[in-house]
Every structure is written in C-alpha cells, then in structure tokens.
Amino acid sequence: MLRVFGRPTSSNTQKVLWTLHELRSRPSFDLVLASARMGAGSNLLCETSGGKPYGVVDTEEYARMNPMRTVPCLVDGDLAVWESHSIVRYLAQKYSPDLHLSSVEGLAKCSPWMDWLLFTNFHECNHHLIDQTARTLPEQRDVAKMRESYKGYVERFQKVEKRIDETKAFLAGNEFTIADIVVGAEVCRFSCGMLRWAQDGIPHGLERAELPYLESYFRKLQERPAFREMCLRHEREHQQMEPLHPDRHQPLLPEF
Incomplete structure (x- = not known):
C-alpha cells in the first residue's frame, strides 16, 4: 500500500x-492529509482564517521522509520520494512506462517540459492566483497580484501554445505523457482561478488572451477521467465552484 502525504487542494x-x-498497473494507496498552510473546514489560508493546519509536515518523522517538509511526499515500502515531479517520474517508471513512451528516449522528451515548469517561476504565478481567488476573502484580495499572475501565466503559456500548434496533440508528440500531467495541472489551476475571479465580479482591466491551441489542449485533457476526477474536480471544489456536468467542458478562460 502506497501512502501519499499532501492535500487535494495542492496542485x-x-x-x-x-x-x-x-497508471496501467495501479497500486492501492492512501492519502494522508498534510499541510503547514491549510486545514480542515476552510479553503482559506490558516494564517488569515485562524484555523489549524493539517500539520504532519512539522514532525520529525515526516522530516526523516522529506527533509524539505513540503507536500507531496510518496512512501512506497521503505522508499520515500519527495518533490512532485520526481514522484510522477518514479510512478511512471515503476508502474506504467507507457506514460513516458516506454523508453529512455521517451523520458528525455517528457523531462524538459517538467523541468521547464519548475524553473520559469510558475510557482509564483500559481500562488499569487490561488492564494487570492480561493484562499483569501474577496474584500481582502490583492488585485495587483492577481493581474501579475494572469500576465505571467499568459506569457509562459505561449510556449505551450506554440508546442501544441506543432504537435496538434500533446507536449511530447501524439501520445499523452507525464509531461502533460505536470503542465496540465498548471493549466487547470490557471483556468479555475480565472473563472472564480470572473464569478466574483472583481474588476480586472485585462484583455482576454487568445490561446486557441491551449484551449483545445485543455479540452483534450478534460476527456481523461483521471484528470477530471483528480485534478479538475478538486480545483473547482477549492474555488467553491459548482460541480461540472460530466457532459460539459470547462472553458480555458471566461469571457472578459
């Protein structure tokens, strides 16, 4: 039995x-709720809500598994793997090599996209948007940070737009891979955050970006049950949005 330490509101x-x-050969697993920033009963950050975080990450036992004390962390037998992209690679290599095209060369096609996402400050865009739209009360939101996040996302997603224009399918070519999982989760966060922003009616003064290939890519991801259940559903719930009907697709961006 695998154990995943984290929270479903974490991208x-x-x-x-x-x-x-x-995974083609899916192992059973338990999700152990863990976080330093968020807890049960509220979508707001504990530092503003006054709530109690899930914790676990602050224990010495957890530090022995993950010295960074971050989430997620995967425990498979005696092995602990931390950092989400390392976990994704490990799971694919051990349980479903088809997710990296079943070869070292295939993994080499996937990994650059996974590393690119980590080293182009997506983390900053991600947190500026999610912390404001989902984790802060509307009257307390920093709209300047939200605008900065939107512009940063759009700038970075131009690379994905160009790549999907080239492949007309997925990031590594015709087949879905782990590269699409890590980038797709970021696209989902961007989309849900912008829809929540529009839902709350907070003025933004932004122009709607034209990203037709990213839009089609996001729609293609929504045809995958695992994405809808484990990523899109959790993100919509975190943004306090209504469940998406199984026959409907979420647009990438709202109408501005």
Missing part, C-alpha cells in the same frame, strides 16, 4: 493523484 499533490489514476 502538486493533484499531479501525483492524477498520475496514480493513469
């Missing part, structure tokens, strides 16, 4: 949960 944890549900 990095979502990547791991999504991967687990895509």
